[in-house]
Amino acid sequence: MIVSSRIPQAFIDEVVTRTDIVELIDNHVSLKKKGKEYAACCPFHNEKTASFTVSPEKQFYHCFGCGAHGTALGFLMEYERLDFIEAVEVLAQQHGLEVPQDETNFVKSDHQNLYILLEQANLYFQKNLRQHPHAIDYLKNRGVSGEVAAKYDLGYAENGYEYLLKQFNNSATQEQLIEIGLIKKNDKGSLYDRFRNRIVFPIKDRRGRVIGFGGRVLDDAVPKYLNSPETPVFHKSDALYGLYEARKSNHTTKALIVVEGYMDVVALAQHGIDNVVATLGTATTSQHIQQLYRCTQEIIFCFDGDRAGREAAWRAAQQTIPLFTDGLETKFLFLPQGEDPDSLIRTRGKEIFLQYVDEGDSLSTFIFSKLSEDIDTRTPSGKARLAQIAKPLLEKFPNGVFKRLVFEELEKKVGAPIHYNTSALNNTKPAVPSNNKATPVRLAIAALLHQPSLALDIGSIAHLEICSLSGVPLLTKIIKIWKLEPSLSHAALIERFRDRPEEQQIQKLMTWSPPELAEPKQALEDALSWIERKTQTSRVQELIEKESTDGLTEDERQEFKNLLHQKAS
Incomplete structure (x- = not known):
């Protein structure tokens, strides 16, 4: 990975210019055409009316509700929780570009060597699978084809203690293998392979x-499943097996099915159901839910129908409630006793499995069903008990239409009004007022952002380069950039100022539309004339003050005469 200052600016420009922000955002949020722009409910805060807009002309998004705004890179960073380098790499990968690596300035992240080592181990395991027929036969007997095995990069760890260890006999590398959990050290200090x-x-x-591995035994050894331990790059609380493959297979993922095991994911993919992910032997966490909802609007939890499965489903529901904003969907399906997705789809087929999916309980149905257990809701005391235990849980829903409807459903069940807290966990952000006062400097910058070609009509900017007025240095930089690179996009211009003090100012002015901008050329000319007059006045005053103290040089006297002549004309 490269630090941001080492990525050539020209490459960042290229990546941003090639990216269509409308297409990028539409893959995550459903956009609708609205005049020259596109609109949607903001993905960064809870709202009922669409205030999130995307401009194809400026390649820029802005929410008039919460103030979120930015370029394609900014959207990926905010929505996918990526850092700048990761966002550049994602866009570069989409366009088939490789991020340039200047070896003289190449700086690796703390974990880059670990990722490299994990990928090398992954390739080693895949090679092993191809060389061991009994492992291939095991997968074939489970109904897994070579195509699906290749899609998920399945591999095989040999039945021995030093096979992987011998592939990496460098002591420094072996220490890193311990760090990523592929090698273990016993009490005597001897090293051995974790997966066998x-x-x-x-x-x-x-x-x-690759951030870690899971392993499934071929015989009756225990444990049946074994995961990598917690490492600097692998955390079970937010890792989801198959999420990368599901997103890769489904350009716009309508729903994601959450199962409990690796083989469930692979078995369903074998039958053409590839929008499936698995938790890694751990309870569903809020981090899992957040990751899933960043990829889809509907989560379908699939659990065994036994008591343990229903308890796991209840924990998942409790994690979902605080994140369940309007427009999202969650369902729960429970398989027959003794069945898991792998066994069910192999014995009864795809159509039966999808029937279970269609008949799954909605989030509210599951909640009320769970809360009503062991309560006789036919009696007044039972209804009161249901209201007592349901109210604090339902108050955790974010404010919105769904929260209101679910309380209405509770009121129908108990036959009495329920007064609930509407401020708890309210993630609706207040509208952000605009504080862009229409100063000439701001108008000049906004006019250029509105019509970049105007920069080509500007003559000498020498007076701007010596002007001390606030905002003029930024105006000067923008004029210079667009004079030299008239085809540079708005988004690429913004990225030139990333992490600089001017970045926020440009982004705010990008969406500013005062009446003066109805005629951007006139607004720019008027603003530049005002700045020039203001600069001249300031310089005259400066020379007058110097004359009274130190006196003026011959050049300064001539400059003073010229300025007075210009002011008079």
Whole structure:
């Protein structure tokens, strides 16, 4: 990975220019055409009326509700929780570009070597699978084809203690293998392979980098499933097996099915259901839910129908409630006793499994069903008890239409009004007022942002380069950039100022539309004339003050005469 200052600016310009921000955002949020722009409900705060707009002309998004705004890179950073480098790499990958790496200035992140080592181990396990027929036969007997095995990069760890260890005999590398959990050290200090005689499932992050592994034994050894331990790059609380592959297979993921095991994901993919992910032997966390909702508007939890499965479903529901904003959907399906997705789809087929999916309980149905257990809701005391335990839980829903409807449903069930807290966990952000006062300098910058070609009509900017007025240095930079690179997009211009003090000012002015901008050329000319007069007046005053103290040089006297002549004319 490269630090941002080492990525050539020309490459950042290229990536941003090639990206259509409308297409990028539409893959995550459903946009609708509205005049020259596109609109949607903001993905960054809860709202009922669409105030989130995307401009194809400026390649810029802005929410008039919460104030979120930015370029394609900014959207990825905010929506996908990526840093700048990761966002550049994602866009570069989409366009088939490789981020330039200047070896003299190349700086690796703290974890880059770990990612490289994990990928090398992944390739080693895949090679092993191809060389061991009994491992291939195991997968075939489970109904897994070579095509699906290749899609998920399945591999095989040999039945021995030093096979992987011997592939990396450098002591420094072996220390890193311990750090990423592929090698263990016993009490005597001897090293040995963690995964032995197992089908290996590489676990990837949302960018497709291997972060850990899961292993399934081929015999009756225990444990049946084994995961990588917690490492600097692998955290079970937010890792989801198959998420990268699901997103890669489904350009716009309508729904994601959450199952409990690796083989469930692979088995469903074998039958053409590839929008499936698995938690890694841990309870569903809020981090899991957030990741899923960043990829889809509907989550379908699939659990075994036994008591343990229903308890796991209830924990998932409790994690979902605080994140369940209007427009999202969550369902719960429970399989017959003794069945899991792998066994069900292999014995009864795809159509039966999808029937279970269609008949799954909605989030509210599951909640009321769970809360009503062991309560006789036919009696007044039972209804009162239901209201007592339901109210604090339902208040955790974000404010919105769904929260109001679910309380109405509770009121129908108990036959009495329920007064609930509407401020709890309210994630609706107040509208952001505009404080862009129509000063000439701001108008000049806004006019250029509105019509960049105007920069080509500006003559000498020498007076701007010596002007001390606030905002003029930024105006000067923008004029210079667009004079030299008239085809540079708005988005690429903004990226020139990323992490600089001027960045926020440009982004705010990008969406500013005062009446004066109805005629951007006239607004720019008037603003530049005002700045020039103001600069001349300031310089005259400066020379007058110097004359009274130190006196003027011959050049300064001539400059003073010229300025007075210009002011008179």
